Every structure is written in structure tokens, then in C-alpha cells.
Amino acid sequence: MSIKGPIGVFDSGYGGLTVLKEIVKLLPAYDYVYLGDNARAPYGPRSFETVYHYTWECVQWFFKQGCSLVILACNTASAKALRTIQQNNLPDKWAGRRVLGVIRPTTERIGEFTKTGEVGILGTNGTVQSGSYVIEIEKFFPEIKVYQQACPMLVPLIENNEYETEGADFFVNKYLKNLLNQSNKIDTILLACTHYPLLKSKFEQLLPAGVTVISQGDIVAGSLANYLKRHPEIEEKCSKNGKIVFYTTDSTEDFNKQATTFYGHTVTSNHLDLTLNL
Known part of the structure; x- marks a missing residue:
């Protein structure tokens, strides 16, 4: 046995x-x-x-x-x-x-969520610099364009219980703008850090209609x-x-x-x- x-x-x-x-x-x-x-x-x-x-x-x-x-x-x-x-x-x-x-399970399904074929990734410096999401999405959905934005202040804010403050609002807005400025066709944003679901509602409030926010759990x-x-x-x-x-x-x-x-x-x-x- x-x-x-x-x-x-x-x-x-x-x-x-x-x-x-x-x-x-x-x-x-x-x-x-x-x-x-x-x-x-x-x-x-x-x-x-x-x-x-x-x-x-x-x-x-x-x-x-x-x-x-x-x-x-x-x-x-x-x-x-x-x-x-x-x-x-x-x-x-x-x-x-x-x-x-957690990367492969998400990238295997990301194509189900986007209609424009343009996806944004929000993650830590390490995740973004690795290019892992770009590489893995390319394997499953080579037609999808991927845009990335590192969010170095979000994990410290969350772990210091500051994620509901105006400081968090400032950085969420900043990172979203940086991402969306790369393309106005992004219709799906993946929270590529398992801390970020605590900020999901903030992201959704700041995004234009028709943009879907995905968490990984x-x-x-x-x-x-x-x-x-x-x-x-x-x-x-x-x-x-x-x-x-x-x-x-x-x-x-x-x-x-x-x-x-x-x-x-x-x-x-x-x-x-x-x-x-x-």
C-alpha cells in the first residue's frame, strides 16, 4: 500500500x-x-x-x-x-x-475570455521580467497580443494592510493607465499575482466597460x-x-x-x- x-x-x-x-x-x-x-x-x-x-x-x-x-x-x-x-x-x-x-493553467484558458485578442498582464517585477506569460500564451494562442505591466508597490501595500487606502488607489490607477496606454484594444486583464484578488474590485471600478478582470484561484x-x-x-x-x-x-x-x-x-x-x- x-x-x-x-x-x-x-x-x-x-x-x-x-x-x-x-x-x-x-x-x-x-x-x-x-x-x-x-x-x-x-x-x-x-x-x-x-x-x-x-x-x-x-x-x-x-x-x-x-x-x-x-x-x-x-x-x-x-x-x-x-x-x-x-x-x-x-x-x-x-x-x-x-x-x-499557476501560469500554465491560466494561459491554457486565457483565450476563452478575450474577444479582441489583446490581453494585459499585471504582475510583480519578477513575473513580468521572466516573460513567462508571453511565452506560454504564445504556445496556446499564438494570435493573442500580450501586454505587460509590473506593479511593484501592490504586494507591499497588500501585506501591510494598506490595500483599501488612497495610496492603493493611486498605484492601481497608475499601473492600469500604464497598461492600457499600450493598447486601447485590451479587453482582458489577468491578475498575475495571487495577492491581487484583494484589489480586484478596485481594478474593475477603474476600467472601462467591456474589460474583464481575471483572478487565478x-x-x-x-x-x-x-x-x-x-x-x-x-x-x-x-x-x-x-x-x-x-x-x-x-x-x-x-x-x-x-x-x-x-x-x-x-x-x-x-x-x-x-x-x-x-
């Missing part, structure tokens, strides 16, 4: 909780373990090498918790670390484990459900007790307070010192 374990969900901080919320809503029977690497967040401004190093450390920790499947619910980690982990790390020591990201959840159906060899390794455990590499008090906003329910977390667990 194979040993079963939870599905791992990882983010550099809190944003992945917006994805976990939708996953649990769709697939409540499974067990989940969430890790926010808050002590080293944000990942967005960091180099490819640093993001890869941090992400791989955390993925290995998930594997040691018995996870056969880990979701990188972080666009920066998906953009800067996922491919290297899948191609270089897993085949060697962890051949029976899988690590998935439900898309990733649906993609995961489909993946588990297509890969029974992985699905059978996932335990099903409806249990969720939360970890943070920083203050549990701070995490619990902030996480409730992102997850929509009260969260009680455990502290993880990676230096003692790897």
Missing part, C-alpha cells in the same frame, strides 16, 4: 491562500499543507537564482512532509523556479513527486481537479481527511492576522524554521 500524504500549496507569503481557498472549495475531501515563506518575502524583486533556491528548499520540505504533489501558488516562483525544478531536480531524487505552477482549482483525474497514480497518493495545516517561516501571530483576510476564514499557523528542517 502506498503511503498517502497531503497536497502541498506554497507561496512566498499570503497570496497563495487565495488559490488554496478556491482549491479547498472545489476539492474539500483532500488534505492540504500550506507554507508561506514570509520571512523571505517578497520574492518578486529577487533574482532567478535566489527565487529558485528558496522555492526548492520549500518544495523539499513539502516532500519530507509526505506530499507527492506540490502547487506553487505563487506566480514569481512559477515563473523563476518551476521549470528548473521539474527538469533538473525531480528526475534525479524525486521521480515520483510532482510540482505544478478558480482556474487553478479546476486545473488541479482535471490533473488528478488524468493522473490516478498521483491522486491515489493524496490523503483524504479534509484536514488543512498552515505553516509560516515568520511570525505566526502576524500570519494568522493577515491570512484570515486572504483565506476568508480564521487561520491558526505553525512556525517553521527551514534551517532546522532541511
Whole structure:
């Protein structure tokens, strides 16, 4: 009998909780373990090498918790670390484990939302600089034109609980204008950071009629459900007790307070010192 374990969900901080919320809503029977690497967040401004190093450390920790499947619910980690982990790390020591990201599930469906064939991407510096969305959308919908805008101030504003202030309004408006100035035919805007759903209503209020704003949670959840159906060899390794455990590499008090906003329910977390667990 194979040993079963939870599905791992990882983010550099809190944003992945917006994805976990939708996953649990769709697939409540499974067990989940969430890790926010808050002590080293944000990942967005960091180099490819640093993001890869941090992400791989955390993925290995998930594997040691018995996870056969880990979701990188972080666009920066998906953009800067996922491919290297899948191609270089897993085949060697962890051949029976899988690590998935949030970029491919979204880009596989982006064509369903746009009528003009012009799409805008709002993300962190790291996600935008990686060009991952441009590359992946090209694979599935080569006819779509993609425009990008980095939003470096949004994650700090959100994580400092300033996302409902006039300061947040200023930067949301600024980034939207910068994006829409690239083309007046953009009719679909993807929030390519899992923090940004907390600002979705602000984006929608400032946009002209006919522009759709997409967040990733439900898309990733649906993609995961489909993946588990297509890969029974992985699905059978996932335990099903409806249990969720939360970890943070920083203050549990701070995490619990902030996480409730992102997850929509009260969260009680455990502290993880990676230096003692790897």
C-alpha cells in the first residue's frame, strides 16, 4: 500500500491562500499543507537564482512532509523556479513527486475570455521580467497580443494592510493607465499575482466597460481537479481527511492576522524554521 500524504500549496507569503481557498472549495475531501515563506518575502524583486533556491528548499520540505504533489501558488516562483525544478531536480531524487505552477493553467484558458485578442498582464517585477506569460500564451494562442505591466508597490501595500487606502488607489490607477496606454484594444486583464484578488474590485471600478478582470484561484482549482483525474497514480497518493495545516517561516501571530483576510476564514499557523528542517 502506498503511503498517502497531503497536497502541498506554497507561496512566498499570503497570496497563495487565495488559490488554496478556491482549491479547498472545489476539492474539500483532500488534505492540504500550506507554507508561506514570509520571512523571505517578497520574492518578486529577487533574482532567478535566489527565487529558485528558496522555492526548492520549500518544495523539499513539502516532500519530507509526505506530499507527492506540490502547487506553487505563487506566480514569481512559477515563473523563476518551476521549470528548473521539474527538469533538473525531480528526475534525479524525486521521480515520483510532482510540482505544478499557476501560469500554465491560466494561459491554457486565457483565450476563452478575450474577444479582441489583446490581453494585459499585471504582475510583480519578477513575473513580468521572466516573460513567462508571453511565452506560454504564445504556445496556446499564438494570435493573442500580450501586454505587460509590473506593479511593484501592490504586494507591499497588500501585506501591510494598506490595500483599501488612497495610496492603493493611486498605484492601481497608475499601473492600469500604464497598461492600457499600450493598447486601447485590451479587453482582458489577468491578475498575475495571487495577492491581487484583494484589489480586484478596485481594478474593475477603474476600467472601462467591456474589460474583464481575471483572478487565478478558480482556474487553478479546476486545473488541479482535471490533473488528478488524468493522473490516478498521483491522486491515489493524496490523503483524504479534509484536514488543512498552515505553516509560516515568520511570525505566526502576524500570519494568522493577515491570512484570515486572504483565506476568508480564521487561520491558526505553525512556525517553521527551514534551517532546522532541511
